[in-house]
Amino acid sequence: MPMKTAKTKTPVYEQIYMLVRQIPAGKVATYGQIATLLDKPGHARQIGYALYRVEVDADIPWHRVVNAQGMISESPQRQGNDDLQRLLLEQEEITFNAQGKLDLRRYRWHPDPPPSTLLE
């Protein structure tokens, strides 16, 4: 049981990123949904913070994550990129209504395999 030097840092965000990568084009997930899929309901803010530090050109479909109201969460920090998010989604044939909301009933991602499988 010795060696404590193996500081396996298990990046928490790694799981978030892996899960987000599973979202198919044309579908979206909410922050809370991601948290729940990771068996951590209520930790939605962590998802937002994780995506906050994602590079725009990273191989992560960050644009497929919206808030529980079906809207794109904007931030002073990301000015301009929130518009990009909408464009990327529209390219996947996702439409927004006059209020800038998308229909979650229609576009929400429902993973077939259990979440635990998705992380392997």
Next chain:
DNA sequence: GACTTGACCGGAC
């Protein structure tokens, strides 16, 4: 090592 900062959510009023 304490304190601040968030792409959030759900319930209460």
Next chain:
DNA sequence: AGTCCGGCCAAGT
């Protein structure tokens, strides 16, 4: 319809 409020916790200062 709105608004307010507490909870959640990793990273950065």
